[in-house]
Amino acid sequence: MSSHTSLRTAKDRARLASAKGSTPQELARHLVWTRREFLRGAAGVALGSSLLPSSLIARTGISARKRKVVVVTFGGGARDQETFAPEGQENVPHLLRELAPQSTFFTQVVNRGILGHYVATASLATGVYETINNFASLPPESPTVFEYFRKDLKRPASDVWVVAPSNGFNRIGESSHRSFGPGSGARVILPKYLLGAATSGLGDYGHLLRDSYETPLYAPELSGNIFELEQLETILKLSVEDFRAHALTLSSPDELSVYIVRQLMRQFAPSLLWVTLHDIDIAHAGAYSLYIEGIRRTDRLSAEIWKAIQSEPEYAGKCTLFILPDFGRDSDEDAGGNGFQHHRTGDVISRTTWMMALGPGIREGVVYDRPVDSIDLVPTLGSMMGFTASLSRGKPITEIL
Amino acid sequence: MHPEDLKPEQFSGYPPEARKLALDYLETFRRLPLSFLPSLLREVIEFDFKFPVERRHLEKELGNLRSLSHEDLRAWFREFTEIRLSESLEKLNWIASPAQFVEQLSAHLWATHQMDAFRHAALGYADKLRAAVAPEPPTSPRLGIAVIGQGVDVAPGPLFRKLRTYGAYFSAVNPENGLRQLLEVVAARANSNPAPYGHWYIDGGEPLPHASGVTSVSYQAMEPVRAALLARIHAETQKTGMGPEALRTLMARLRPVELSMAPGGDPVLNRFQIKLLTEGSGTQIFSTSFVEWAAREALRRAEPLTVLARFAPRQRQKPMHELLSPGPEQVALDPVGSLVDADMGAYYNWMNQQRLPGSEKSLFLVWFENHKEAVAISPALPRGTVSTETIDLRGILSWMT
Numbered sequence: 172m173s174s175h176t177s178l179r180t181a182k183d184r185a186r187l188a189s190a191k192g193s194t195p196q197e198l199a200r201h202l203v204w205t206r207r208e209f210l211r212g213a214a215g216v217a218l219g220s221s222l223l224p225s226s227l228i229a230r231t232g233i234s235a236r237k238r239k240v241v242v243v244t245f246g247g248g249a250r251d252q253e254t255f256a257p258e259g260q261e262n263v264p265h266l267l268r269e270l271a272p273q274s275t276f277f278t279q280v281v282n283r284g285i286l287g288h289y290v291a292t293a294s295l296a297t298g299v300y301e302t303i304n305n306f307a308s309l310p311p312e313s314p315t316v317f318e319y320f321r322k323d324l325k326r327p328a329s330d331v332w333v334v335a336p337s338n339g340f341n342r343i344g345e346s347s348h349r350s351f352g353p354g355s356g357a358r359v360i361l362p363k364y365l366l367g368a369a370t371s372g373l374g375d376y377g378h379l380l381r382d383s384y385e386t387p388l389y390a391p392e393l394s395g396n397i398f399e400l401e402q403l404e405t406i407l408k409l410s411v412e413d414f415r416a417h418a419l420t421l422s423s424p425d426e427l428s429v430y431i432v433r434q435l436m437r438q439f440a441p442s443l444l445w446v447t448l449h450d451i452d453i454a455h456a457g458a459y460s461l462y463i464e465g466i467r468r469t470d471r472l473s474a475e476i477w478k479a480i481q482s483e484p485e486y487a488g489k490c491t492l493f494i495l496p497d498f499g500r501d502s503d504e505d506a507g508g509n510g511f512q513h514h515r516t517g518d519v520i521s522r523t524t525w526m527m528a529l530g531p532g533i534r535e536g537v538v539y540d541r542p543v544d545s546i547d548l549v550p551t552l553g554s555m556m557g558f559t560a561s562l563s564r565g566k567p568i569t570e571i572l
Numbered sequence: 573m574h575p576e577d578l579k580p581e582q583f584s585g586y587p588p589e590a591r592k593l594a595l596d597y598l599e600t601f602r603r604l605p606l607s608f609l610p611s612l613l614r615e616v617i618e619f620d621f622k623f624p625v626e627r628r629h630l631e632k633e634l635g636n637l638r639s640l641s642h643e644d645l646r647a648w649f650r651e652f653t654e655i656r657l658s659e660s661l662e663k664l665n666w667i668a669s670p671a672q673f674v675e676q677l678s679a680h681l682w683a684t685h686q687m688d689a690f691r692h693a694a695l696g697y698a699d700k701l702r703a704a705v706a707p708e709p710p711t712s713p714r715l716g717i718a719v720i721g722q723g724v725d726v727a728p729g730p731l732f733r734k735l736r737t738y739g740a741y742f743s744a745v746n747p748e749n750g751l752r753q754l755l756e757v758v759a760a761r762a763n764s765n766p767a768p769y770g771h772w773y774i775d776g777g778e779p780l781p782h783a784s785g786v787t788s789v790s791y792q793a794m795e796p797v798r799a800a801l802l803a804r805i806h807a808e809t810q811k812t813g814m815g816p817e818a819l820r821t822l823m824a825r826l827r828p829v830e831l832s833m834a835p836g837g838d839p840v841l842n843r844f845q846i847k848l849l850t851e852g853s854g855t856q857i858f859s860t861s862f863v864e865w866a867a868r869e870a871l872r873r874a875e876p877l878t879v880l881a882r883f884a885p886r887q888r889q890k891p892m893h894e895l896l897s898p899g900p901e902q903v904a905l906d907p908v909g910s911l912v913d914a915d916m917g918a919y920y921n922w923m924n925q926q927r928l929p930g931s932e933k934s935l936f937l938v939w940f941e942n943h944k945e946a947v948a949i950s951p952a953l954p955r956g957t958v959s960t961e962t963i964d965l966r967g968i969l970s971w972m973t
Binding site: 258283284285286300302304453455456457458459460461463503504506509510511512513517 | 688691854855857886909
């Protein structure tokens with residue numbers, strides 16, 4: 172596997188040391204405290220108690236098997252100072268003022284794995300810290316949430332979908348684990364790939380359709396259970412012309428992803444739908460204004476997804492939405508990194524992120540400070556939807572069950 | 573291959589001065605753990621192309637290592653020896669290609685969850701080294717200058733929000749001849765404190781005439797090199813089996829002459845400029861990223877007394893609908909977005925300057941080009957203050973010292 176690190180000269184290592192004013196534990200506590208206080212001040216949330224009086228099923232009357240879940244991850248985390256801190260709140264009005272007050276918010280979601288977007292998303296989707304090559308076309312090694320869901324609940328392929336940002340994510344739908352065979356996971360739609368195919372030879376969009384901001388100069392070969400252009404019409408009932416025409420009205424690949432999400436919701440109403448947004452990761456190019464634009468767009472698109480959930484009859488009142496970045500970004504203070512641009516240092520800021528959960532039975536306007544692990548998501552989904560994530564290393568998050 | 577088995581002939585591929593240095597310290601190298609030594613050799617192999625300050629630092633570090641007793645050495649490197657390496661890592665030719673080894677080591681550390689342990693070991697080493705080898709204070713206080721907002725009539729929001737608290741905000745700067753005054757100050761400093769690579773002028777566009785004792789790097793001057801590099805990368809990524817690691821290795825090995833750089837010239841500066849493009853992220857496409865990274869690397873490596881970094885408008889990131897509509901090919905610029913980038917870039921320039929010895933006396937000036945706003949940071953100026961007095965840049969600089 173490959174990633175980056177901050178191993179440089181002794182001088183740099185010395186700078187790292189001098190920049191380190193607190194222990195990682197102190198930094199984590201401070202980060203969590205400030206995130207909570209920002210939310211209290213701006214969104215009016217309250218500190219939650221650890222246990223709820225009854226189960227999710229009892230609170231909602233919706234059986235686990237009828238529940239739907241949409242997971243939105245951000246491939247390209249955003250730091251507090253550009254989001255929930257006072258100076259960043261102008262960038263996330265929807266998350267802060269519309270979604271947070273309706274959500275249970277976890278201030279300390281720690282990713283203890285590799286901080287590369289594909290491998291981190293694979294870890295989120297398996298509940299195991301994956302160690303596959305972040306930049307290769309490889310499936311996760313542990314079973315995915317999609318495979319657990321389909322096998323345990325005997326669900327068809329049409330009931331679980333992944334919408335992902337780049338070629339590198341094309342194998343995310345199913346693992347190489349021997350307990351699950353090919354075709355037992357989720358179909359993966361890569362909107363940028365489809366758009367590239369649909370507009371082949373037209374326009375100058377190579378820069379926009381760049382596969383990954385982490386490795387902007389390289390895109391892995393496609394393989395696996397991906398969705399091809401001709402299936403737009405046969406499966407999504409969307410002509411290539413309409414797809415292309417709609418793309419012409421959009422400003423970014425993530426907007427295209429959300430458009431596909433809405434098509435999926437209308438055509439199949441999948442019980443488990445996973446979308447990874449990626450516009451924020453333009454930060455790797457070092458242009459702060461574009462990073463901020465990415466955050467603002469992601470904020471708006473998150474709210475649009477929530478509105479779509481509430482407006483689609485198949486989802487309204489029975490869908491839980493999870494929103495979480497896959498991890499953070501480097502702090503300005505760590506000399507081993509270059510601030511917002513990357514996530515290479517492995518420092519507390521780059522490892523610690525947040526998660527919000529919204530939907531029926533989820534307590535609104537509460538915040539939990541206790542550390543939650545990135546890999547806790549999959550067993551939590553299992554408990555909510557009635558399947559067992561037997562090989563996950565995470566633990567169900569009891570505060571929302 | 574283990575360090576204790578090192579032989580002189582294994583360094584035959586090193587450049588002349590690096591080879592001599594390596595042979596001088598061969599006995600020392602044999603005593604170091606494999607988890608540490610290649611990162612040291614990565615610096616040694618570059619010795620011929622290092623700035624004078626870097627050379628001194630490296631020689632002092634090596635001298636210190638040689639002076640350590642057997643017991644001291646064991647204490648210094650205990651944590652490094654506890655890092656578990658793989659057989660494949662041990663088989664790599666880490667003597668000839670230490671950078672590749674470090675890249676692979678980084679991946680290994682992430683994959684085996686040893687990154688935190690390594691980070692701790694590196695920080696501990698840096699602490700001990702800093703205690704043993706005192707950093708060199710500058711011969712006079714450093715001066716950093718950032719010029720931002722070229723081509724912008726009205727800023728989209730308040731500027732210098734991060735820097736204002738550290739210095740004095742000037743709201744009535746007389747902008748007339750501002751750039752000329754700044755270049756004159758840089759020239760005067762180069763004249764009064766002459767030092768190789770001690771005074772820098774970095775421009776995101778076309779460089780202005782400047783004094784001969786000033787090291788100059790500009791985005792425009794690098795245009796042919798950037799074009800050659802991007803063409804080379806494009807060609808390489810079309811080859812079967814080319815992945816990001818192989819691409820990075822290839823880029824690290826590129827020589828100036830392979831990238832349309834005229835033969836001759838200053839080999840140290842040429843190598844520095846190539847590295848800006850091959851190791852920087854976004855430096856190939858965005859001039860704002862180029863300037864920020866160039867200033868960071870100049871500060872980190874050359875520890876100059878003066879850096880004037882002038883940001884220029886970068887190319888505009890086209891939204892998707894524009895990219896999908898073929899039109900006449902022209903590079904559009906984004907002055908306002910570039911101002912936002914540069915405002916953050918100036919903050920990072922200041923932070924990077926503050927990481928160097930003598931930071932308590934360092935001076936920093938950021939100016940909105942051709943406008944009336946500036947912030948000056950100096951021990952002589954009260955923090956968080958506002959001056960409405962009409963003053964030119966030369967006047968502000970005189971107040972700072």
